[in-house]
Amino acid sequence: MQNSTSRTSLDLDLLSQLLQDHSEEQPLLCYGIGNEQSSLAELQNNLLELLTESALTSTNPSRKALLVGDNLQAVAAKLAQHELSVTLLGTGRHALIASDDAIAFLETSLLEFSARDEFDLLIYEGTYTYLDQLPILQKARQLLRKGGRLLLLGEFLALDNRFEYSSLANIESLRRLSQRLGFQHLQERDLSAGARVTLEALRSWLDALPSAALEQTGESRYEGITEAISGIGAEFADGRRCLQLIELQLNRNPDDEWSDAEFSAIDSFSTQDVAQLFAESFQTDFDPEVWDWKYHLGKGQCVIARTSTDGRIVAHYGGAPRKIDYFGDPALAIQVCDVMVLPEVRRSYGKSSLFFRTAATFLEREIGYSVNHLLGFGFPNQKAMNIATRLGLYEKTDEFVEVLFSEPTLDDPGLLQVEDLRFSERAAEIDQLWQLMRCDFTDAIIGVRDSAYFEYRFLQHPFGRRGQYRCLQVLGAEQELRAVAVLKQHGEHYLLMDVFAQRDDIPTVLSSINAWSLTGRENGDAGKAIKFWITRSGLARLDLPVAAVHDLGIEIPCNSWNAGPPAEQLLNKWWLTAGDMDFL
Secondary structure (H helix, E strand, O other): OOOEOOOOEOOHHHHHHHHHHHOOOOOOOOOOOOOOOOOHHHHHHHHHHHHHHHHHOOOOOOOEEEEEOOOOHHHHHHHHHOOOEEEEEOOOOOOOOOOOOOEEEEOOOOOOOOOOOOEEEEEEEOOOEHHHHHHHHHHHHHHEEEEEEEEEEEEEEOOOOOOOOOOEOEHHHHHHHHHHOOEEEEEEEEOHHHHHHHHHHHHHHHHOOOHHHHHHHOHHHHHHHHHHHHHHHHHHHOOOEEEEEEEEEEOOOOOOOOOOOEEEOHHHOOHHHHHHHHHHHHOOOOOHHHHHHHHHHOOOEEEEEEOOOOOOEEEEEEEEEEEEEEOOEEEEEEEEEEEEEOHHHOOOOOOOOHHHHHHHHHHHHHEOOOOOEOEEEOOOEHHHHHHHHHOOOEEEEEEEEEEEEOOOOOOOOOOOEEEEOOHHHHHHHHHHHHHHHHHOOOOOEEEOOOHHHHHHHHHOOHHHHOOOOEEEEEEOOOOOEEEEEEEEEEOOEEEEEEEEOOHHHHHHHHHHHHHHHHOOOOOOOOOOOEEEEEEHHHHHOOOOOEEEEEEEEEEEEEEOOOOOOOHHHHOOOEEOEHHHOOOO
16 A cells, blocks of 8 residues: 555554554555455455466466565465565564565565575565656566566556646556566556455444544544545546556567666766766766756756666766746746767667667656656757657747847836846845736746746856856836846857846836946946847747847757647747756
């Protein structure tokens, strides 16, 4: 049974104590199969017998088995009776069965377990989170011999069609990821009906507990368990959650050059481990301060690929989280960045390529309806966009354009006062300004632009600390804050990185900044006009006095690999500027 989902939190420690103290049959913390007349223990025994039968039914008999889960002691005993050498991993939550020389019990987790020999069979019982799916499958791949079988018994997210977080691993992601890691699907058995019967039996058992037990437990903790059971049961009823027994077989393809590639996430390497890959991929120097700002201070995420468990990093697919307003509602997006594959291994871009495997793994973990980030966006060049679109990873939602401003009328009475930003004095006003700005974009998707974001993006960024940004405040006649903006020198112009202002004020604000910039108030500078990078649909929302608009050859993608909002829903809805890029 799972202890946290989108709507529920099941207190497993309390439930275990109640079962231990008040049930003669000593039910386990697992689901079962059977009918409504069966007790909890009978339902669970039925399921464990099915699991044992599945473990023993094979044209390629097993001799050495690894079992992972606190509820598998009876299965271990029966496998040992069939002359299998059994290793059982668990937490010791339940008393171990009678000692048997054929069973070795270790109080440890699968990921912490190591063994010299390979196993013919690995059984994993228990529900894991979607972020744990990758390390669990890779650990199983390391421990199994070629042709070895993996049996997974647990809960999965089956229906992923709405914006609602769930910690459950996605069943479709399991199918795709396991295939990329060299597993072949042998069969799946849907046991969800049994799970629902088990939940009903558990609820009936709890309802029959004596009042003294409830008083000792505490009413709020007891109600928490019953509410969680109802929530989990509702997810089974509407098909969102399923209980599956899945059988996989490890069949590495000898012609697959990446069959031993090892994938992992942000906490598996140091900053310097990617320095050479970055320099060789982008033909530019690696800046560790920018990297740390993005991935450590900004809590960036990634998937990396190594040639083997201890090999060098040869691919990286990263993302920088971004708070957004999604049609007026708060959400979280992630800007895809630092997509790198070592040049000497970047020979193809098909679905067997390292690029595809790394990208697909990242998208499944990070972007979609039920995971941490609802949306992904980025700024790939045309070649990269075409490749990802052909592979089914991306679809286009917009494109970036460059706006060049006309010469302003410097004595225009409508121009506002522009000066260097005094951030500490204006932080509260910036937050108020953002609340006004966001009301103008309830029909769009826009990144949060409050004082916390401004401080992180422009003041804490290494470019900001090195003096490459000019932060401005734009004031009205009463010295009220009408806008904040950031400029960065870019060729013969100043690139307007971002502007925080109400939408109707933006044309006047930009004209005022352009006029201010052209007066040459930059310590003897002759003055430069500004240019503005923005999504084409964002430009269409404004009435700007522009001299020219140029395509930048940059398209704005969305995720089309993992379940999430469809491209047609996102088309021409993004408000993005140069400040939404991590590398400027």
